Amino acid sequence: MSKKVLIKGNEAIGEAVIRAGCRHYFGYPITPQNELTNYMSKFMPEAGGTFIQAESELAAINMVYGAAGAGARAMTSSSSPGISLKQEGISYIAGAEIPAVVVNVMRCGPGLGGIMPAQGDYFQAVKGGGHGDYRNIVLAPNNGQELYELTVKAFDLSDKYRMLVMVMADGALGQMMENVEFKDEETPCKVDKEWATTGTSMERKKNYITSVYINPDELEVVNIRLQAKYRVVEKEEVLYEEINCDGADIVICAYGLAARITRNVMKLAAEEGIKVGLLRPITLWPFPKDAVSALADKTDVIMSVELSAGQMVEDVRLAVNGRKPVYFYGRTGGILPTQREILDEIKKVLGKEAE
Amino acid sequence: MPERLHPKSLEDTTMHYCPGCSHGIAHRVIAEVIDELGIEGKTIGVASVGCSCNNYLYFTFDMQQAAHCRAPAVATGIKRVYPDNVVFTYQGDGDLAAIGTAETIHTCNRGENITMFFINNGIYGMTGGQMAPTTLEGMKSSTTPYGRDISLMGNPIKMTELIAHLPGTYYVSRQAVHTPTAVRKCKKSVRKAFEFQKLNRGVSFVEIVSNCNSGWKMTPVKANNWMVENMFPFYPLGDIKVPEDE
Numbered sequence: 001m002s003k004k005v006l007i008k009g010n011e012a013i014g015e016a017v018i019r020a021g022c023r024h025y026f027g028y029p030i031t032p033q034n035e036l037t038n039y040m041s042k043f044m045p046e047a048g049g050t051f052i053q054a055e056s057e058l059a060a061i062n063m064v065y066g067a068a069g070a071g072a073r074a075m076t077s078s079s080s081p082g083i084s085l086k087q088e089g090i091s092y093i094a095g096a097e098i099p100a101v102v103v104n105v106m107r108c109g110p111g112l113g114g115i116m117p118a119q120g121d122y123f124q125a126v127k128g129g130g131h132g133d134y135r136n137i138v139l140a141p142n143n144g145q146e147l148y149e150l151t152v153k154a155f156d157l158s159d160k161y162r163m164l165v166m167v168m169a170d171g172a173l174g175q176m177m178e179n180v181e182f183k184d185e186e187t188p189c190k191v192d193k194e195w196a197t198t199g200t201s202m203e204r205k206k207n208y209i210t211s212v213y214i215n216p217d218e219l220e221v222v223n224i225r226l227q228a229k230y231r232v233v234e235k236e237e238v239l240y241e242e243i244n245c246d247g248a249d250i251v252i253c254a255y256g257l258a259a260r261i262t263r264n265v266m267k268l269a270a271e272e273g274i275k276v277g278l279l280r281p282i283t284l285w286p287f288p289k290d291a292v293s294a295l296a297d298k299t300d301v302i303m304s305v306e307l308s309a310g311q312m313v314e315d316v317r318l319a320v321n322g323r324k325p326v327y328f329y330g331r332t333g334g335i336l337p338t339q340r341e342i343l344d345e346i347k348k349v350l351g352k353e354a355e
Numbered sequence: 356m357p358e359r360l361h362p363k364s365l366e367d368t369t370m371h372y373c374p375g376c377s378h379g380i381a382h383r384v385i386a387e388v389i390d391e392l393g394i395e396g397k398t399i400g401v402a403s404v405g406c407s408c409n410n411y412l413y414f415t416f417d418m419q420q421a422a423h424c425r426a427p428a429v430a431t432g433i434k435r436v437y438p439d440n441v442v443f444t445y446q447g448d449g450d451l452a453a454i455g456t457a458e459t460i461h462t463c464n465r466g467e468n469i470t471m472f473f474i475n476n477g478i479y480g481m482t483g484g485q486m487a488p489t490t491l492e493g494m495k496s497s498t499t500p501y502g503r504d505i506s507l508m509g510n511p512i513k514m515t516e517l518i519a520h521l522p523g524t525y526y527v528s529r530q531a532v533h534t535p536t537a538v539r540k541c542k543k544s545v546r547k548a549f550e551f552q553k554l555n556r557g558v559s560f561v562e563i564v565s566n567c568n569s570g571w572k573m574t575p576v577k578a579n580n581w582m583v584e585n586m587f588p589f590y591p592l593g594d595i596k597v598p599e600d601e
Contacts, residue, residue: 050435055458055460058457063431063435065429066419070437198399198417199440200417201396201397203396206414209419210419
């Protein structure tokens with residue numbers, strides 16, 4: 001049944017997992033994503049699925065490898081330090097082209113860092129993280145409804161491309177309670193997984209899942225195929241939201257919670273006669289390069305606002321390619337920038353540009 | 356010409372293993388048992404890392420290749436999706452007893468209904484003969500050029516005895532494949548291991564003490580003799596844990 005409920009972000013992800021037809025969840029506790037693991041432990045058995053609290057993040061991601069390699073929709077979730085541990089498995093999943101979903105409810109680092117919200121894992125998620133040339137599709141929700149919808153979408157995308165899809169939320173989105181509408185029928189996998197290891201039943205040739213290619217010629221062919229697939233994803237799957245960018249005094253590039261805060265900054269700024277636009281990447285990879293590049297024709301100043309020391313700003317600068325100045329403002333350590341702080345920074349930047 | 360009896364579950368191809376290595380025989384034993392039990396179509400194997408990392412090329416049934424040490428976790432994932440299929444891991448000593456200790460212990464402790472094959476040759480063969488967790492005291496390797504000094508490097512670990520203590524293991528045995536008699540005994544043990552999997556009573560585990568004549572820098576015959584004289588006293592062959600009603 002379609003229904004609207006007041007629910008914590010982490011639990012909205014959990015409900016999306018169930019409704020997307022995923023019946024295999026492998027987790028390991030870490031704050032601030034624990035409500036998701038708890039939710040799975042309660043509702044997976046009810047849905048006739050598998051919940052395993054693994055002995056480590058490493059084991060959990062490799063259970064996903066096995067289950068998803070056997071053709072099931074499978075997922076794991078964690079928070080930043082735990083996602084670091086999963087990187088080995090993430091690289092193997094990319095190499096073996098297994099569809100899988102990983103949720104990262106980000107906290108602040110580096111190291112054990114703290115448990116407060118952050119966006120310091122952008123590089124790790126978008127630029128690699130594990131070894132080798134590979135990409136993950138990375139989705140960045142900015143409210144409870146998107147946590148739900150993008151998690152469902154993550155399963156569809158992973159099946160479509162045989163890729164790992166990461167949902168990047170931050171601690172605040174995971175912990176916040178919001179109204180979320182659950183849809184009647186989500187789309188359990190419609191893709192025929194004829195490559196999966198299901199047992200041959202003596203009806204077909206063997207399937208094997210692997211990322212080992214000792215012969216360099218073979219491995220290069222695999223790499224070329226992966227890159228070709230990534231180019232298709234870059235062409236087909238870019239998602240972003242653009243608000244008031246045309247003729248804006250300044251456009252803020254921000255995702256997730258930072259974008260959420262920026263929406264309020266836009267109202268505050270308007271009261272002072274400053275027109276602020278927002279470009280919000282929803283897919284961090286593929287990055288909305290063209291949309292960001294086009295900002296150079298729509299505004300004179302661009303600023304990336306992040307809960308980090310400046311990570312996505314590098315991609316913004318690459319896309320803008322020097323045609324307009326690109327500034328950065330961010331807070332680290334788990335501290336959220338206030339609307340007033342961001343507005344002050346906007347005024348500072350505009351003042352500097354006016355000189 | 357007598358008919359060449361090649362197991363159906365084994366590809367008719369040349370293996371890359373060194374002449375004299377135990378891997379090929381261990382593969383054949385597993386393939387013959389799978390044939391005899393008629394389970395080829397429902398078997399899903401998990402290869403790990405080391406010399407046997409691409410042994411999926413040699414078997415005819417579905418397989419997955421796992422990261423170093425993660426085969427039990429991968430097998431757990433597969434078995435939870437297909438509880439009625441036959442799932443096994445094939446791992447070496449570095450894989451199962453060093454880097455994969457956590458996965459090994461916890462998969463056994465959860466009592467996953469899988470079969471684990473543990474090839475113990477006391478050395479890292481693939482990377483050039485380094486010390487393994489199972490390397491014997493005094494044994495030379497490329498990282499123990501003066502022999503394994505247990506005061507510095509710790510004792511060789513008896514992983515098989517260790518996991519036999521866990522209630523999640525149902526059948527635990529140690530075998531070898533260096534003589535026809537040993538092969539026959541090993542085959543019986545492998546057969547039991549697969550048969551027990553059907554009972555859903557936990558992990559069935561067979562260690563196969565093996566040679567690594569290249570890594571040990573011996574001829575195949577000398578390596579087998581050395582194994583009998585040195586490995587078997589420390590890793591005695593035979594069943595370690597058998598179900599009470601057996």
